[in-house]
Amino acid sequence: MKLKITNLSKTYKNGVKALDNLNLEIGTGMFGLLGPNGAGKSSLMRTIATLQKPDSGSIEFDGINILKDNMSLRKILGYLPQEFGVYPNMSAEKLLDYFSRLKGISTASDRKKIIKEVLEVTNLWDVRHKSVSGYSGGMKQRFGIAQLLLNNPKLIIVDEPTAGLDPAERHRFLNVLREIGTNHTVIFSTHIVDDVKELCHELAILNGGQILYRGTPDAAEKELEGKLWMRIVERADFEAFSLKYNIISSNYNQDNTLNIRVHSEFQPDETFVSAKPGLEDVYFVALKKELV
Numbered sequence: 001m002k003l004k005i006t007n008l009s010k011t012y013k014n015g016v017k018a019l020d021n022l023n024l025e026i027g028t029g030m031f032g033l034l035g036p037n038g039a040g041k042s043s044l045m046r047t048i049a050t051l052q053k054p055d056s057g058s059i060e061f062d063g064i065n066i067l068k069d070n071m072s073l074r075k076i077l078g079y080l081p082q083e084f085g086v087y088p089n090m091s092a093e094k095l096l097d098y099f100s101r102l103k104g105i106s107t108a109s110d111r112k113k114i115i116k117e118v119l120e121v122t123n124l125w126d127v128r129h130k131s132v133s134g135y136s137g138g139m140k141q142r143f144g145i146a147q148l149l150l151n152n153p154k155l156i157i158v159d160e161p162t163a164g165l166d167p168a169e170r171h172r173f174l175n176v177l178r179e180i181g182t183n184h185t186v187i188f189s190t191h192i193v194d195d196v197k198e199l200c201h202e203l204a205i206l207n208g209g210q211i212l213y214r215g216t217p218d219a220a221e222k223e224l225e226g227k228l229w230m231r232i233v234e235r236a237d238f239e240a241f242s243l244k245y246n247i248i249s250s251n252y253n254q255d256n257t258l259n260i261r262v263h264s265e266f267q268p269d270e271t272f273v274s275a276k277p278g279l280e281d282v283y284f285v286a287l288k289k290e291l292v
């Protein structure tokens, strides 16, 4: 089962080019779409979910031409938008029953079975009688997953689900996604590098409506091996260093110094030591369009 996106472009009426001739192939498993705010993640996801039309390009999934055949795609799609809006004051169990009727599951026993299943997968079984409107942010996001699982979707799209979650909630949410990712095609967007590192076996880095990297986290880190350098600089010298060297990130220390990391084919000078690349380095280098 493969999602194939070809030459996808979209310019909004205000002139913003959100998708710029984008090409991407995604197979089964957890796929991470990593990019900063405004990169085009939501635009891409809404387009795949057939909620908005691109200006040009094509999208295919499992033999379906998505842009021509919206309805076939929607039947097998589970989509959790970035902004879900408000939930009514109804228990999770009742609300899921309502949603499953809408999705056409007409037999009460079928509904009961699938609702139990999705509540268990999302770890909400114990709180199924509580009102969803009173759920915490993390529980609401897990409920969002529960409702999209009702029609057993083949393609699942989740748009920045971890934004705003506290660390414990985020951890619980990622565990739920990890479980789902073992037997579905899941596309997961985030601006948090660690989300991708913990969860996805493949990723794409997106910015300016273009794919800047596509591959595994390991391969990405390998590409930077031997090209990443670090040293400590005084705070007062930082400006001068940033003019002279290609700094991709800097972090303050307690003592008014900074650790700087530089991307360079060669050791910038003997004061720099080689650094072991991580996915965050890959992200910063890709955003500078310096990753091949």
Ligand SMILES: Nc1ncnc2c1ncn2[C@@H]1O[C@H](COP(=O)(O)OP(=O)(O)O)[C@@H](O)[C@H]1O
Pocket (backbone or CB within 6 Å): 012, 013, 014, 016, 017, 018, 035, 036, 037, 038, 039, 040, 041, 042, 043, 044
């Ligand atoms: N409906 C819209 N009308 C006009 N501009 C939009 C609209 N939606 C998004 N944009 C713009 O398109 C760009 C990409 O936005 P978006 O797809 O939401 O990125 P992301 O989800 O990565 O933050 C941004 O510059 C954003 O301001």
Ligand SMILES: [Mg+2]
Pocket (backbone or CB within 6 Å): 041, 042, 043, 082, 159, 160
């Ligand atoms: Mg977005």
